[in-house]
Amino acid sequence: MKQLLLMVSLLSLGACSSISQQECQLGDWFAIGKTDAQQGIAASQFRSYQKECARHGHNSDFQAYQQGHAEGAIEFCQYDQGLLWGQQGKSYNSICSGALEAEFKLGYQRGRSWYSAKVALENLQQVFAQNTETIAELEQRIDANTDALSAAQSAQQKQQLSTENKSLRQQLGELQRSQGQLQRDLQQAELNFSLLQKQEGL
Incomplete structure (x- = not known):
């Protein structure tokens, strides 16, 4: 339970452009991928995580990250999120493709x-x-x-x-x-x- 709470805390506090040594150590790549997608961050961000974790001496799991990212994308790629994204003047988000793109x-x-x-x-x-x-x-x-x-x-x-x-x-x-x-x-x-x-x- 303590490990789970720590992971949630790290994911909520951390900017998704980088990853901490603790996150690398915990290695919940499914949760990291899902959180990234929920925030509209492309799966290509994993490459940055991979380099950071390797520098800290930890392995990374792209398959788990990708699975979590796919699940998070389903939640992100909705009409209301698209509306908010557009209202903020952001560039079109490319993580929504195929069947997820229309709404x-x-x-x-x-x-x-x-x-x-x-x-x-x-x-x-x-x-x-x-x-x-x-x-x-x-x-x-x-x-x-x-x-x-x-x-x-x-x-x-x-x-x-x-x-x-x-x-x-x-x-x-x-x-x-x-x-x-x-x-x-x-x-x-x-x-x-x-x-x-x-x-x-x-």
């Missing part, structure tokens, strides 16, 4: 669509916020220049302030036109994301 792939594609819509929405929100801030800054500079213009004494200073305001107003106009299109794009992105949220019951 996982369907979930992944929908999750990836959700992720893409979310990223698109966040990018537009960021650009819109930046533009709003820049518009406010330009308006403040124009107002400050206008005040300075009314108080200016020399023709040269007045000309300089007028020229600068003309350029600022041109920039402002371009940004305001851009902001209008951005707002429409943002509304569409919000709608797309909302529909995907409802579709998956999120």
Whole structure:
């Protein structure tokens, strides 16, 4: 029982990119393979384990690992897991193949669509916020220049302030036109994301 608890603890704590000397010593390769598959880790990871265990002076059992991995893959390759994998923006997981692929792939594609819509929405929100801030800054500079213009004494200073305001107003106009299109794009992105949220019951 103590050995089993230690094995479970090691599997839950350890990052699956490496293996400890204790795990090599315990040698429950079926459990290691199953846990890896449940976390979406490819069976090719065994080669890394094999090298690590050999360095610690322990043998490894690919057949047991492969059997455990196959069992874990059945649990991993489900619609909900594919959905989560896609929503996290991860690359498609190749451990789901053959008869196991259909449900996982369907979930992944929908999750990836959700992720893409979310990223698109966040990018537009960021650009819109930046533009709003820049518009406010330009308006403040124009107002400050206008005040300075009314108080200016020399023709040269007045000309300089007028020229600068003309350029600022041109920039402002371009940004305001851009902001209008951005707002429409943002509304569409919000709608797309909302529909995907409802579709998956999120």
